[in-house]
Amino acid sequence: MTGYVLQKIGYAFLTLLGVVTVIFFLFTVLPGDPARMMLGQNESAEQIAVVKKKYGFDKPVGIQYVNYLNDLSPISFHSTHVDDYSFLSEKKYSAVSLFTLGDTRVALKIPYLRESFQKNGKKVSAVISETLPNTVVLAISxxxxxxxxxxxxxxxxxxxxxxxxxKGIQFISTLGMSVPSFFSAIIFAWIFGFLLHEYTGLNMTGSLYEVDDFGEGTHLQLKNLLLPAIVLGIRPLAVVSQLMRNSLLEVLNQDYIRTAKAKGLSMYTIIKRHALKNSLNPVVTAISGWFASMLAGAVFVEYIFGWNGLGKEIVDALNTLDLPVIMGAVIVIASLFIIINIFVDVIYGWLDPKISEQ
Known part of the structure; x- marks a missing residue:
């Protein structure tokens, strides 16, 4: 079992390294000059040169890539020379020095996602920590x-x-799997948040916490959670419904179910006491996969409903070319997806030892 877990962790590390590599070259090399994106098009060449030196943009692409990996790694290596590319010396993040090898200091730290281009140097980790909880609440709901x-x-x-x-439920399930989430979001917001607002009391847009009209702080608005949660849950609902139907029909054809029927038990009692529990395995499998996918799939739903989550933050960052926020958000979502899948795989291996022995 230990070897099975270590193997999954190894695959996860390679997958995450691949994601980081693609994200770095996609958003660092292709868009253009990141220093000019930070300062705008009207800044002087001297200011651009200062920013490039500060953030290491004047280095070759290969060196920038290694520095980016060094920032993300919990164990990182830094030069003891102040004038080198060393965030330790510039106090960009807190780190604990482990030991020194010559001119290199080995440090232990929280992964550093760098700073936003558009939020006055605000750390990307702070931006994500403010918005990710709202996305998690939406995904769980x-x-x-x-x-x-x-x-x-x-x-x-x-x-x-x-x-x-x-047949009606199957038709609705098929429709739910086929309709894009952003289209469902527009329809639900228009019907229940606009046309029927007088009866539902729901708003077309709104987040979990809203600022008081008189500036007296923020207030919890759970009603704003209802529409985006329903829209985001339509596609997995359709999948769960179909899986539950097929799995339950398969279980009901088993011999022990026929025995229960022969004893005169009602169908309701048979499903409740015998068939339901044994039919939930594929449903649990689907739910575990969909939760991770929802963190990424909430982008357009959050933007349409004005939900202040990580998805809306990604869209705003794309509109303003805030590349560090985009890169950091994608890496965090990918990491969560990988962690959830490892957790599910380990549970499977624990429940069925044959899987871990393969």
Missing amino acids: AICIAMLLGIVLGIISVLFKDGWID
Whole structure:
């Protein structure tokens, strides 16, 4: 089991390294001069040269890439010379010095995602820490809605198998998987936040916390969570519903279910006591994968509903060419996706030892 876990961690490290490499060259080399993006088009050549030297943009691309990896790594290497590219000497982040080898200091630190181009030098980690919790709340709410409604709809489909209710649920599930999230967001915001606002009390846009009209602080607005959570949960809801229906039908064909029917138990009792638990395995598998995907899929939903999460922050950063924020957000989402998948794989290996032995 230990070897299985270490193997998964090794694959995860290589995957994350590949993501970081692609992100670095995609957003550092291709867009143009990052120093000019920070200062604008009307700044002097002297100011641009100062920024390039400060952030290491005057170095060759290979050196910039190594420096970027050094910033992201928890264990990093820094020159003891103040005039070299060394964020330790410039106090850009806090680090604990482990030991020194010649002119190189080895330090332990929190991964450094650098600074925003457009937020007056604000650290990217601070930007992400302010917005990521809202995205996690939205993703968890969407998953809960998808799981509860999907399981219920799947059971109803089985109870009315091949009837008009079953066919209607299957049609809605297929439609839910086919319609893009941004289109669903526009429709839901227009219908429930505008046309039916008088009856629903819901807003077209709004975040989890809103500033008071009189400037007396922020207030929790849970009603703003409802529409984006439903929209974000539509596609996984459709998947869960279909998986639940198919899995439950397969379980109901087992011999022990026939025995339960022969004893005179009702279909409701059979599903509740015997079939439901054994039908949830594929549903749990789907939910674990969808949660990680939602962190990335919430981009357009958050932007349309004005939800102050990481997805909306990514869109705003794209509009202003705030490359460090984009890069940092993508790396954080990729890391969360990898961590969740490792966690799920380890659980599978623990539940079924044959998997870890392969």
